[in-house]
Structures are given as structure tokens and as C-alpha cells.
Amino acid sequence: MSTLEVSPAELQPEQSSHPVVNDFSIQVATVNGSGSQTANTVLMRSIFQMGVPVSGKNMFPSNIAGLPTWFTIRACKKGYIGRRKEIDILVAMNPETAREDVLKLDSGAVVIYDEPLKLNELRSDLHFFPVPFDKLVAPVCPEAKLRKLVRNMIYDGVVAQLLSIEMDEIHRALVKQFGKKKAKAAELNWGACKAGHEFAQRSFPQGVPYRVERMNATAGKIIIDGNAACALGCMFAGVTVVTWYPITPSSSLVESLIGYMRRFRHDAESGKATYAIVQAEDELASIGMALGGGWAGARSMTATAGPGISLMSEFIGLGYYAEIPVVVFDVERVGPSTGLPTRTQQGDVLTTAILSHGDTRHPMFFPCSPEECFTMAQDAFDFAEKFQTPVFVMTDLDLGMNNWMSDAFPYPEKPIARGKVLGVEDLNRLGGFARYRDVDGDGVGYRTLPGTNHPAASYFTRGSGHNERAAYTEREDDYINNMDRLAHKFEVMRQHIPEPAVTMAPNAKIAFVAFGTSDYAVRESCDQLRAEYGIDASYLRLKGYPFTQHLRDFIARHDRVYVVDQNRDAQLLGLMRLDFEPELVAKLRSLRYYGGLPLDARTVTDEVVRQEGK
Amino acid sequence: MSTTTTPPPKKVNHIGLEVLQYKGSKTTLCAGCGHNSISERIVECFYDLGVNPYTVAKFSGIGCSSKSPAYFLGLSHGFNGVHGRMPAIATGAILANRTLLGLGVTGDGDTASIGIGQFMHLVRRNIPLIYVIENNGVYGLTKGQFSATADLGSTLKTGLANDLPPFDCCALALKWGATFVARSFSGDKKQLQAIMKTAIAHRGLSVIDVISPCVTFNDHVGSTKSYSYMKEHEEALQELDFVPYFEDIAVDLPEGEVSDVRMHDGSHLRIRKLGRDFDVNDRFKALQALEESEAKGEVLTGVLYLNTEKPTFTDLLHLADEPLATLPESKVRPPRSVLDSVMEELR
Numbered sequence: 001m002s003t004l005e006v007s008p009a010e011l012q013p014e015q016s017s018h019p020v021v022n023d024f025s026i027q028v029a030t031v032n033g034s035g036s037q038t039a040n041t042v043l044m045r046s047i048f049q050m051g052v053p054v055s056g057k058n059m060f061p062s063n064i065a066g067l068p069t070w071f072t073i074r075a076c077k078k079g080y081i082g083r084r085k086e087i088d089i090l091v092a093m094n095p096e097t098a099r100e101d102v103l104k105l106d107s108g109a110v111v112i113y114d115e116p117l118k119l120n121e122l123r124s125d126l127h128f129f130p131v132p133f134d135k136l137v138a139p140v141c142p143e144a145k146l147r148k149l150v151r152n153m154i155y156d157g158v159v160a161q162l163l164s165i166e167m168d169e170i171h172r173a174l175v176k177q178f179g180k181k182k183a184k185a186a187e188l189n190w191g192a193c194k195a196g197h198e199f200a201q202r203s204f205p206q207g208v209p210y211r212v213e214r215m216n217a218t219a220g221k222i223i224i225d226g227n228a229a230c231a232l233g234c235m236f237a238g239v240t241v242v243t244w245y246p247i248t249p250s251s252s253l254v255e256s257l258i259g260y261m262r263r264f265r266h267d268a269e270s271g272k273a274t275y276a277i278v279q280a281e282d283e284l285a286s287i288g289m290a291l292g293g294g295w296a297g298a299r300s301m302t303a304t305a306g307p308g309i310s311l312m313s314e315f316i317g318l319g320y321y322a323e324i325p326v327v328v329f330d331v332e333r334v335g336p337s338t339g340l341p342t343r344t345q346q347g348d349v350l351t352t353a354i355l356s357h358g359d360t361r362h363p364m365f366f367p368c369s370p371e372e373c374f375t376m377a378q379d380a381f382d383f384a385e386k387f388q389t390p391v392f393v394m395t396d397l398d399l400g401m402n403n404w405m406s407d408a409f410p411y412p413e414k415p416i417a418r419g420k421v422l423g424v425e426d427l428n429r430l431g432g433f434a435r436y437r438d439v440d441g442d443g444v445g446y447r448t449l450p451g452t453n454h455p456a457a458s459y460f461t462r463g464s465g466h467n468e469r470a471a472y473t474e475r476e477d478d479y480i481n482n483m484d485r486l487a488h489k490f491e492v493m494r495q496h497i498p499e500p501a502v503t504m505a506p507n508a509k510i511a512f513v514a515f516g517t518s519d520y521a522v523r524e525s526c527d528q529l530r531a532e533y534g535i536d537a538s539y540l541r542l543k544g545y546p547f548t549q550h551l552r553d554f555i556a557r558h559d560r561v562y563v564v565d566q567n568r569d570a571q572l573l574g575l576m577r578l579d580f581e582p583e584l585v586a587k588l589r590s591l592r593y594y595g596g597l598p599l600d601a602r603t604v605t606d607e608v609v610r611q612e613g614k
Numbered sequence: 615m616s617t618t619t620t621p622p623p624k625k626v627n628h629i630g631l632e633v634l635q636y637k638g639s640k641t642t643l644c645a646g647c648g649h650n651s652i653s654e655r656i657v658e659c660f661y662d663l664g665v666n667p668y669t670v671a672k673f674s675g676i677g678c679s680s681k682s683p684a685y686f687l688g689l690s691h692g693f694n695g696v697h698g699r700m701p702a703i704a705t706g707a708i709l710a711n712r713t714l715l716g717l718g719v720t721g722d723g724d725t726a727s728i729g730i731g732q733f734m735h736l737v738r739r740n741i742p743l744i745y746v747i748e749n750n751g752v753y754g755l756t757k758g759q760f761s762a763t764a765d766l767g768s769t770l771k772t773g774l775a776n777d778l779p780p781f782d783c784c785a786l787a788l789k790w791g792a793t794f795v796a797r798s799f800s801g802d803k804k805q806l807q808a809i810m811k812t813a814i815a816h817r818g819l820s821v822i823d824v825i826s827p828c829v830t831f832n833d834h835v836g837s838t839k840s841y842s843y844m845k846e847h848e849e850a851l852q853e854l855d856f857v858p859y860f861e862d863i864a865v866d867l868p869e870g871e872v873s874d875v876r877m878h879d880g881s882h883l884r885i886r887k888l889g890r891d892f893d894v895n896d897r898f899k900a901l902q903a904l905e906e907s908e909a910k911g912e913v914l915t916g917v918l919y920l921n922t923e924k925p926t927f928t929d930l931l932h933l934a935d936e937p938l939a940t941l942p943e944s945k946v947r948p949p950r951s952v953l954d955s956v957m958e959e960l961r
Contacts, residue, residue, distance in 0.1 A: 222960035238946030240938035292706025297939030450691035
């Protein structure tokens with residue numbers, strides 16, 4: 001039997017005798033629509049259940065079935081859960097990509113593959129493990145048409161055996177995945193998993209240089225995708241009007257929300273909905289409805305991606321100018337145009353900051369984790385109503401659609417803040433109001449809601465020129481006063497946008513500024529730079545826009561600041577240029593990645609080293 | 615003995631408001647514009663029916679028609695949005711507060727050209743909203759271009775003839791789900807009043823297409839939306855009377871000629887047939903009548919369709935009775951136990 005194609009001399013001996021524990025990545029290459037998602041989720045979850053920090057990233061095509069998909073699981077005892085470029089273990093199930101997948105591997109990698117593919121003939125510096133999937137699946141799945149869906153579970157069994165993942169945990173993850181209602185399907189899959197495990201036990205006595213050992217680093221944690229986390233945040237924020245138009249990668253945000261709201265947001269007595277969710281005819285309608293809802297006093301939102309942001313542009317200008325609260329979730333994907341709909345990017349931040357014609361500025365929140373998706377969704381609603389303006393929560397496909405390990409979410413402590421809304425008693429006391437008058441000096445006027453039973457309540461909302469009493473005007477002074485007040489309001493927002501997370505490295509000359517999902521790569525890169533090159537780097541992670549004073553101070557304290565953008569045109573750096581004086585801008589360096597995959601630490605490290613001339 | 619005379623009591627409606635309280639600011643539209651007549655009808659009808667103006671929300675898009683909500687119901691909130699997209703704004707607002715009485719005013723460019731998509735989806739959803747199309751077949755604010763309701767062969771002031779067929783907004787509304795569909799003429803005060811009052815009482819989407827001549831850009835010979843053309847070609851389906859719920863109604867109706875439709879609030883629309891056999895419950899007949907009258911060069915006016923039974927969009931969503939907008943935190947933020955159980959599922 002020749003399952004091990006590499007001569008012992010080529011193996012690194014210390015790997016054989018001292019396997020790498022809890023620090024590896026597995027890539028599963030399959031065809032989409034083949035049910036591999038279940039097998040991959042079970043594998044990831046079982047490692048998580050053994051207490052080992054883990055992440056899972058799905059790289060999938062814009063297609064229903066039949067095109068290549070890769071799922072990467074990274075286990076890391078140090079807790080790095082960003083993407084890792086290097087693949088240690090490949091599970092090659094897709095004949096279309098198998099050859100290229102194998103050729104890309106680093107020497108010494110493990111390849112588990114479908115035996116007929118004969119991948120062992122491609123290279124001699126890898127560990128090959130052929131598995132006869134079709135032969136194994138037949139006896140455990142008598143129904144032929146189900147075999148395609150069940151056969152992927154076989155690799156879970158093989159991987160579990162090779163990496164010493166406990167089969168009890170695989171079983172537990174499987175049961176969780178299928179739920180009580182699909183016990184039969186779970187049983188069928190479990191049979192396939194066991195078949196793979198037994199086969200590996202019989203056939204691969206030599207093992208692999210990687211293993212999973214129990215840790216205690218995931219106790220109490222959850223696994224969730226960012227879209228579901230945003231959805232939960234919206235529900236606990238008390239959202240009442242939700243409008244949307246399906247678009248990858250944001251659809252599952254609203255679909256998760258629909259699921260949660262159906263369960264938890266019907267009135268206990270009447271059974272009636274305390275919310276409205278409407279699938280609109282397009283993004284123009286979805287933002288229009290959301291604005292109508294916000295105007296009438298609802299906590300109103302929509303979710304979309306880049307193409308939807310482009311379409312919403314005109315309405316967002318109306319929201320800005322007429323001062324209507326609404327929250328827009330932008331789960332960014334690769335543009336321009338249709339771009340790469342199932343790949344990740346931070347490609348909309350510059351557009352969004354100034355979305356719509358004329359002078360406009362919009363606040364943005366930048367969550368980097370499911371927990372921040374949950375808390376910032378709530379903050380965004382409070383912020384939108386406090387400042388009476390559209391607020392954008394900028395996530396991306398990586399955060400939104402991938403599964404992340406996260407701390408459990410904290411129950412909101414603060415009461416819901418509805419902003420400056422005058423009711424009947426206020427109007428009785430005041431006698432009247434001027435909708436756009438800056439009474440409090442923060443640029444934010446008081447509003448009333450339609451339906452307020454008072455002769456002084458009404459005002460006329462318009463996207464055309466208006467004075468502080470909301471009356472039509474084309475006067476130069478009225479226009480300038482209004483625009484200046486809006487600019488002042490934006491300045492006031494700086495005091496209320498979430499403060500950045502700052503890690504100062506003592507005596508560091510260089511620093512990073514990043515936002516969103518770049519966080520994982522940048523934190524790991526800081527450690528790589530220190531360990532491998534002796535470079536200390538400070539790090540500021542932005543949580544929102546407009547920029548706060550912290551960012552200015554941070555830049556001033558360093559010689560060179562690498563601004564990390566997951567887009568081609570250095571959009572975040574561009575926004576900083578708009579705000580900062582030349583001395584600060586001169587310190588900024590651009591570090592960009594825009595290939596559509598989640599950013600990895602090695603890319604960041606290599607680029608810093610290159611630019612630093614080390 | 616005092617000689618001072620007390621002023622005569624002010625005339626008020628049944629909720630004690632004067633007609634002045636239903637007016638808006640002074641119109642800035644051209645003298646003689648059909649839209650001004652429609653604004654007057656709105657003021658009269660809301661006054662006559664004693665609608666609480668604080669419960670009304672006005673919506674419009676962009677164009678001459680869409681400016682008009684500033685000229686009536688000044689005590690009601692108004693929202694003048696973006697071109698062609700008033701339906702979305704109105705939909706969102708009504709979802710936020712289902713107790714509002716929504717009144718949308720739009721034009722033929724706003725609805726049939728840029729806004730045809732949103733109009734069709736508004737119809738499809740049967741949003742509870744009064745949707746008045748002030749239809750003059752021409753763009754006024756941009757100085758006289760054709761809209762998508764301009765009739766085939768109708769000419770501009772320059773003499774340019776329209777070579778595309780028009781959208782008939784009533785036919786579209788009939789086909790795709792509006793529950794009250796009517797056409798009127800801004801110069802037909804009595805008919806328009808009855809239709810407007812029916813719309814106020816109706817639960818569901820009311821599409822009222824009002825031919826409303828543009829005196830500046832489309833009132834010449836060769837136009838099919840001029841006052842003189844309408845006077846010659848208007849063909850009224852019925853004689854209409856609206857009897858509000860707070861007035862007595864005679865029970866005996868002459869057989870065959872007059873019928874009553876009972877509205878949700880107890881009001882009645884009294885319909886006296888004029889010549890032709892027509893049933894306001896029959897969508898297909900209405901579509902047929904529109905086709906026939908178009909072929910004859912007539913402009914058919916009156917109530918084309920009225921369905922008081924079909925559920926509205928807010929019914930379908932099973933919304934809470936009280937406005938979503940002002941639900942207290944206790945109703946919209948689930949308790950800690952819910953978060954705990956969700957977290958447990960995700961472990």
C-alpha cells in the first residue's frame with residue numbers, strides 16, 4: 001500500500017515525532033450545491049467544541065450549483081482567526097480545481113483526495129491520502145440519490161481520525177447542525193462520517209504532522225455570522241420598519257432578522273407583529289420606504305451591498321437634507337459594477353461618506369466582529385435618531401457571511417434613545433416649533449411625527465430649499481445658514497462616534513490605521529513584525545466616521561502610518577486626506593489589498609517590510 | 615341696554631373646525647391651473663367630512679402637481695420627496711403609522727414616466743392611500759415636454775405630435791390591484807367631490823386620475839388634455855353622490871337606476887347610472903369600457919371600480935393595531951431571556 005508518497009527523507013522528522021498542535025489550516029475544495037457546507041460547518045464546530053480557537057471562511061462562486069467552492073478552516077491556539085494564506089491540509093473533492101489546488105500547496109502539506117483523481121502523481125513533496133469516497137458511501141447510504149449529499153461527511157471522519165478530533169464532538173456538532181427535526185438526516189450523515197473514520201484508521205497508520213488537542217479557549221463563546229449578529233442587534237434596537245431588496249452578501253442579514261422577528265417580536269396577547277418587513281421592488285423603493293418609515297417615527301432600516309448603495313444615492317441625499325433618521329447596512333462586496341458578488345472588499349467607504357449629489361456627509365460605523373455588529377447596530381439606530389440623519393453600518397462579505405467565533409452578546413443596558421421628538425405636551429408648553437432651528441447648539445432641530453394631535457405639530461418636509469421653519473426658500477442666506485448648520489451637526493457627530501481601539505507599542509516609529517475585518521490581519525501582522533523583524537508597530541482601529549480627535553493625535557505620534565484599505569484606491573486614506581492638514585497627510589502610507597479574499601497577516605507584513613525597506 | 619352685536623357664529627364642520635383650518639399656503643401655480651381646482655376640492659372634502667387634519671399625512675413627488683400639497687391641509691404633515699418615488703415614502707410612513715390617513719398627490723410625469731415602477735408596486739400592494747394623479751399630459755416645470763400619458767397624436771405648443779401611445783393609469787390600476795379606481799376632470803366639481811370623499815372613506819388604495827389641464831403648456835388646439843377638449847369629450851359613467859356616515863340616508867332606492875355602495879365607516883356612495891350598463895364591482899367590464907371609450911375618442915369619467923373587501927397591505931402584514939412608530943420599548947426590545955436563549959443556541 002502506498003498512501004504515503006513522500007519518502008521519509010523528505011519529511012521533516014520533528015514534524016513526525018512532534019506534531020503541530022492546534023495551529024493549522026484546512027482547505028476543503030468542493031463543488032457548490034453538493035452539501036459540503038454541512039460537512040464543513042460540522043468540522044469547524046467540532047474543533048471549536050474542543051476548546052480550540054477556530055475560524056471558517058467560505059469562498060464561493062456567484063452560482064447556484066456546480067462551480068468551485070473552497071472552505072478554509074483555521075485552528076489557532078494563539079487565537080488568530082483571520083485568514084491564513086498557507087494551507088496545511090487540503091481536502092480535494094473537486095476534479096475541476098484539484099490539480100491547481102495541489103500545485104499551489106507549500107511543500108509538506110497534507111492532501112486528502114478522492115482516489116480516482118490520482119493527485120499523488122502531481123508532486124512528490126506532499127503527504128497524499130487517497131480516499132475511495134464512492135466505495136465508502138454506497139454501503140452507508142442505500143438511497144443512491146442522497147449519496148452526493150452524504151459523501152462529503154466522509155472527509156469529516158477522515159480528517160477527524162487524522163487530526164485526532166474527538167468523534168463525540170463531531171457527533172454533537174452534527175446533531176446541532178441538523179436539529180431535532182432532521183434526526184434521520186443526521187443519522188445518515190453520521191454513518192458516512194464513521195465510515196470515513198474507520199477507513200482512515202485502517203488505511204493511514206502513519207498519521208499526519210498536525211493534531212487537535214483539547215484547550216479551554218472557547219468556553220462560553222458562540223459561533224455566528226456577522227449578518228445574523230447585525231440582525232440580532234436590530235431586533236434588540238427595537239427596529240420597527242425593515243425594507244430590503246435581495247442582494248449578496250446582505251440578503252442573509254434580513255433573512256436572519258425575519259427569522260428572529262417571527263419568533264420574538266409578535267405581541268404576546270394579540271399575536272400581531274410589532275414590526276413590518278417588506279421586500280421592496282428594488283433598492284430605490286427599499287430606501288424610500290425606510291425613509292418614509294423614519295420620517296413617520298419608526299426605527300427604520302434597510303440592508304444592501306454596493307450596487308444598492310449606488311441606487312440609493314438620490315434618496316440618501318434627501319435623507320441628509322430633510323434630516324430623516326434611517327440605518328443602512330452595507331455588506332460590502334467587490335465592485336465596481338456587478339464586480340465579484342461573492343468576494344469581499346471595503347470598496348464603498350469613500351462613496352458612502354459623501355453619497356448623493358451636492359454637499360453631503362454621512363456617518364458610518366465600522367464593526368469588525370459579530371459582537372460589534374450586534375452592539376453597533378443598536379448604536380446606529382440611536383445615532384440616526386439623535387442626529388436625524390441616515391447612518392451607515394459598513395460591514396463586508398467576510399464579516400457578514402462567514403462564521404466567526406465570538407463572545408456571547410451582552411444584553412443592552414441603555415434604554416432606547418429616540419432623539420428630539422416633540423409630543424402634544426411639549427407643543428402645549430412651547431406653543432410651536434421651527435423644524436430646522438438649532439435650539440440646542442448641536443445643529444439638530446426638533447421634529448414632530450405625523451399623527452401628533454396638535455395644531456402646531458405639522459411641518460412640510462421637502463428636498464428642496466427650506467428655511468428653519470421648513471418653508472420653501474431659494475434665498476441665498478437661508479440656503480447657506482441651513483447648509484452651515486448641517487456642517488456643524490456633522491462636526492458635533494465627531495464627539496459621539498465610537499472611539500477607536502488603540503494599541504500603542506512603546507517607542508514605535510510606525511503604526512497602522514485600519515477598520516473592519518482588516519483587524520485580524522493587522523493584529524497578527526503586528527506580532528509577526530515584532531517576532532520576525534524586530535519592528536514595533538502601534539495600531540489604531542477605527543470604529544466609525546467622521547474621524548475623531550484620537551486619530552489626529554495618533555498619527556502625530558508616529559513617523560509613518562500605514563492606512564490599511566481593502567480596496568484599490570486607498571479609500572480610507574482618501575477620506576483622511578479630505579480632513580487632515582498636509583503635515584499629517586505626509587505621514588500616511590497606503591497598504592492595500594483588493595483581490596477579493598479576506599485580508600491575511602502575511603500580506604500585510606510583507607508589504608510593510610517592503611515599504612520600510614527592510 | 616347694550617347695542618353691541620355678537621358676530622355671527624363661525625361655520626364649522628362636525629368636529630368643530632372651520633374651512634380655513636383645511637387650507638394651506640397660497641398657491642404658486644399658474645392662474646387657471648387645473649391643479650388649483652383639485653386642491654380646492656381636497657380642502658372642501660376633508661372639511662365636509664370632518665377629517666381630523668392631524669391624522670392626515672400628505673405625500674408628493676416632484677413636479678407642479680407635487681408642489682400642491684403645500685396649498686391645502688396646512689395642519690397636516692407633508693412630505694415632498696423625490697421624482698417618481700412618492701409611493702415608497704408613503705408606504706414606509708403608513709407602515710410606521712397605520713392610523714395615518716395618507717394622501718398622495720402626483721402628476722403624470724411623476725407617476726407614468728419616471729415613477730411607473732413604484733406606481734405599479736403601490737397598486738400591487740393595495741397600500742391604504744389616496745393617490746391623486748393630476749394628469750395634464752405634459753411636463754410643466756421643465757416647460758412643456760410630453761409625459762407618458764400624452765395621447766397618440768396630441769401636439770405640443772410647438773406643433774410636435776406625440777407618436778407613442780399613452781399609459782392609461784386607471785387601466786393599470788384596475789389590472790394590478792387598486793381597490794378604488796376613478797377618473798375625473800378638474801373642471802367637474804361635483805363628480806370630483808364625490809370621488810374624493812369616497813376615497814377618504816375607502817380602506818385600500820384609491821387611484822384617482824384627474825384630467826387637470828395645464829393652461830400654460832397644454833391647453834391649445836391639438837391637445838387632448840385641454841379644457842375645451844375635455845368639455846367636448848368627457849363621458850361620465852354615472853352621477854355620483856356621497857352620503858357621509860353622520861348624515862341620514864334615505865332607505866328606499868329607485869330600482870335599477872340608483873345603487874348604494876356602503877363604505878367601511880358607514881358612509882355610502884350613491885351611484886345613478888347614466889345610460890350605459892355598468893357595475894363598479896366588475897373590473898373586467900371597467901377595463902372593457904376604458905378600451906371602448908378610448909377607441910371612440912371619449913374620456914370616460916366616474917367610478918370605474920370599487921372593492922371594499924380586499925385586504926390592504928397592512929392587513930396582510932398582520933401589524934399591531936397601534937402605530938409601530940411609537941410602540942414603547944417594552945414592546946420592541948425582547949427581554950434578556952430571549953437573548954440568553956439565542957446565545958445558547960449558538961454555543
